[in-house]
Amino acid sequence: MAGNNRSSKLRIVGKIRGYTEKEFEALDSGSEPWITVENGDRSTVCFGAPSSRCKYELDGVYGQHEGTDAIYCRDVKPLVSGAFEGQSSSFIALGARGSGKTNIMQGTKEKPGLVVLAMMEILEKATEVKKLVSISVYEVVQNHAYDVLDSEHHEVPVRSITEFCNVYFIQGRKLSKSQPLSHKGLMVNISSEDGSLESKINFVEFSGFELYDDPYYDDARRSLKNGMASADRTWINKSLYALLNVIAAIGADEIHVPYRENKLTRILQDSLGGSSHGVLLACANPLFCQDTVGLFSIVSRSFRINKKVLIDTTNTIRSSAKWKALSASRNRAVIKINGRPGFFSAGRKLFAEERNCSKQGIPQKKITSDISSSQHLTDDSCLERSESESMTVLLQDSSCSPKSRLDQTSQASFHCLYDVSSSNGGVAAGSNAEDPVDFVSASKMENNDDNADIRKQDDRSPPLSQRIREVCDSLKTTLCASASTPASTMSMNHHRAHDVSAVPYHVLQFMEPKTPCPENCSGMSGGGTTFRERSTGVKNTLVRQYLEFLNSATKEELKSLKVS
Numbered sequence: 001m002a003g004n005n006r007s008s009k010l011r012i013v014g015k016i017r018g019y020t021e022k023e024f025e026a027l028d029s030g031s032e033p034w035i036t037v038e039n040g041d042r043s044t045v046c047f048g049a050p051s052s053r054c055k056y057e058l059d060g061v062y063g064q065h066e067g068t069d070a071i072y073c074r075d076v077k078p079l080v081s082g083a084f085e086g087q088s089s090s091f092i093a094l095g096a097r098g099s100g101k102t103n104i105m106q107g108t109k110e111k112p113g114l115v116v117l118a119m120m121e122i123l124e125k126a127t128e129v130k131k132l133v134s135i136s137v138y139e140v141v142q143n144h145a146y147d148v149l150d151s152e153h154h155e156v157p158v159r160s161i162t163e164f165c166n167v168y169f170i171q172g173r174k175l176s177k178s179q180p181l182s183h184k185g186l187m188v189n190i191s192s193e194d195g196s197l198e199s200k201i202n203f204v205e206f207s208g209f210e211l212y213d214d215p216y217y218d219d220a221r222r223s224l225k226n227g228m229a230s231a232d233r234t235w236i237n238k239s240l241y242a243l244l245n246v247i248a249a250i251g252a253d254e255i256h257v258p259y260r261e262n263k264l265t266r267i268l269q270d271s272l273g274g275s276s277h278g279v280l281l282a283c284a285n286p287l288f289c290q291d292t293v294g295l296f297s298i299v300s301r302s303f304r305i306n307k308k309v310l311i312d313t314t315n316t317i318r319s320s321a322k323w324k325a326l327s328a329s330r331n332r333a334v335i336k337i338n339g340r341p342g343f344f345s346a347g348r349k350l351f352a353e354e355r356n357c358s359k360q361g362i363p364q365k366k367i368t369s370d371i372s373s374s375q376h377l378t379d380d381s382c383l384e385r386s387e388s389e390s391m392t393v394l395l396q397d398s399s400c401s402p403k404s405r406l407d408q409t410s411q412a413s414f415h416c417l418y419d420v421s422s423s424n425g426g427v428a429a430g431s432n433a434e435d436p437v438d439f440v441s442a443s444k445m446e447n448n449d450d451n452a453d454i455r456k457q458d459d460r461s462p463p464l465s466q467r468i469r470e471v472c473d474s475l476k477t478t479l480c481a482s483a484s485t486p487a488s489t490m491s492m493n494h495h496r497a498h499d500v501s502a503v504p505y506h507v508l509q510f511m512e513p514k515t516p517c518p519e520n521c522s523g524m525s526g527g528g529t530t531f532r533e534r535s536t537g538v539k540n541t542l543v544r545q546y547l548e549f550l551n552s553a554t555k556e557e558l559k560s561l562k563v564s
C-alpha cells in the first residue's frame with residue numbers, strides 16, 4: 001500500500017478482508033470483485049461494478065492480499081516508537097459485522113494479530129530501556145465500561161509475551177465471550193521505574209455494527225444467523241457516531257472535541273487528539289455489504305475534513321484574519337448546537353437519504369451512484385451551513401462591539417458567558433492533560449451516575465448562574481460609577497440613577513429611563529453616548545444573552561438560575 005504521506009496525527013486507513021474459503025467457493029468465476037483498491041495511488045477504495053463505481057479516498061487502503069504485517073509496519077510501529085518518547089496514541093479498528101476486525105487485532109496462533117505484534121515490540125523495548133509495562137483490558141457494553149481483568153487494581157503488570165498472552169487471551173477471553181457485542185479495548189501503559197506513567201497506547205476493536213435495519217439487502221450479514229437486536233444496534237450506532245464526531249472534530253481542529261458524549265471516547269480522551277497520535281482502521285467485507293459502503297462514506301468525510309485543514313495550514317490561510325474570525329465563530333457555532341460539529345449532521349442526512357432509497361426499493365446500483373453524488377452535495381451544503389452559522393454568530397458578535405465602557409464590560413461578559421467549551425465538558429484538543437479520564441475513572445463510571453459529570457463540571461468552573469450574577473454585578477458597578485460622575489448625574493434623573501444600583505438584576509435589564517435626556521447632555525455624558533443609548537445597548541445585550549442561554553441551557557443550569 002502506498003497511500004498518502006501526510007504528516008497528520010490522525011490517519012484514516014482501510015483494509016479489505018480476504019475471502020473465507022466458503023466465500024471463495026461461492027464466487028462466480030470471472031466475476032468482478034465488488035470492492036477494489038484503485039491501482040494508482042492505492043489510497044482510494046472503489047465499490048461496485050466499474051460502470052457505477054463509487055469511490056472514497058482515505059490516507060491509505062490495504063488490499064485483500066496485504067496481511068497484518070503490512071498494517072503493523074506502516075501504521076502501528078510508529079505508535080510503538082512514539083510511546084517510548086512519551087507519545088500516547090490510539091489504534092481503533094471498526095467495521096461492519098464479519099469485516100475481519102478480530103482477525104486483524106487478535107489474529108491466530110499461526111498469524112498473530114496487531115495487538116500481539118505490538119506487545120512483542122513494546123516488551124522488548126521496555127526491557128532495553130528499563131521501563132515498566134502494564135495492561136488494562138476493558139469492554140464497553142451499552143455505554144457502560146467494564147474492567148475485564150482486575151476490577152480492583154485495573155492494571156496488570158506484564159513482563160513477557162507469554163505472560164501477556166496468558167492474561168489477555170486466556171483470562172480475558174473467558175469474560176469477553178459473554179459479551180459478543182461490545183467494544184473491546186486493550187490499554188498498554190508504559191511507566192518509568194519509579195512507576196510514573198509516561199505514555200499509553202490504546203488498541204480498540206469496535207463492536208461490529210449494522211447501520212441499516214432493512215432486510216432488503218442481500219448482503220454479507222445474511223450469513224450471520226443471529227441478527228442484531230435493535231437495542232444493540234442503537235447503542236453501537238450511537239457510539240459509532242460519537243467516535244466519528246470526535247474524529248471529525250479533531251480532524252477539523254475544533255476547540256471543542258465532544259469526548260464526553262460516549263464512554264469509549266471518554267476512555268480514549270487522553271490518547272486521541274491533542275498531542276496524541278491515532279489510527280482509524282476501517283475494515284471492509286469483500287462481499288457486498290451496505291454497512292461497509294456507509295462506513296467508508298463517513299470515514300472518508302472525516303479524512304477530507306482532516307486533509308482540508310492540512311492544506312489550509314500549508315497555504316497559511318489559517319493565519320489570515322478571515323480564517324481566524326471564521327474559525328473562532330465556528331467554534332461558537334459548534335457550542336451553540338450542543339457541542340456537535342455541524343458538518344456531521346450531513347452524515348446523518350446521507351444515511352437518511354440512503355435509508356429512504358432502500359425503503360423505496362431503489363436497486364443497489366442506483367443507491368451507490370446516489371451516494372457518490374449526494375456525498376458531494378452534502379459536503380458542500382454542510383460547509384455552507386457551517387459558514388452561515390458562523391456568520392450568524394459573527395453578526396451577533398459584531399452587534400456588541402465595544403462602543404463604550406459599558407459595552408466593553410458586557411462584551412467581556414458575553415465571551416465569559418459563552419466560553420462554555422470547558423465547562424460543557426469539552427476539552428480543547430491540545431489540552432488533554434487538563435482533565436484526564438483514565439480507565440480507573442471509566443470503570444467507576446459503571447454506576448452510570450450522569451449527574452457526576454455535572455458535579456465535576458461545577459467543581460472546575462463556577463455555575464452559569466454565578467457567571468450571570470457576575471455580569472449583573474459588574475454592570476451595576478459600571479452604572480453606579482457613571483451615575484456618580486457629575487456629567488452623568490446631569491444627564492439623568494438623579495433619583496433614577498440612585499435606584500439603578502439597588503434594583504435586582506432581572507428588573508434592571510428591562511428598565512429604561514422614561515425621562516427623555518436633555519438635548520445638550522450628549523456632550524457631557526462621556527464619549528458622546530447618552531445614558532439612554534447605553535442603557536438600551538446594555539438591555540439588548542443582556543436580553544440576547546439571556547435568550548441564548550435559555551435556548552441552550554440544560555435542565556440543571558436552568559434550575560440553578562434561581563436568583564437568591
Ligand SMILES: Nc1ncnc2c1ncn2[C@@H]1O[C@H](COP(=O)(O)OP(=O)(O)OP(=O)(O)O)[C@@H](O)[C@H]1O
Nearest residue numbers: 017018019020096097098099100101102103207208
Ligand atoms: N484475511 C482473512 N482471510 C480470510 N478470512 C478471513 C480474514 N479475516 C477474517 N476472516 C474470516 O472472516 C470471518 C469474520 O472475521 P472476524 O471474526 O475477524 O470479523 P469481525 O469483524 O471481528 O466480526 P464481528 O464484528 O462479528 O465480531 C471469520 O470467519 C474469519 O475467519
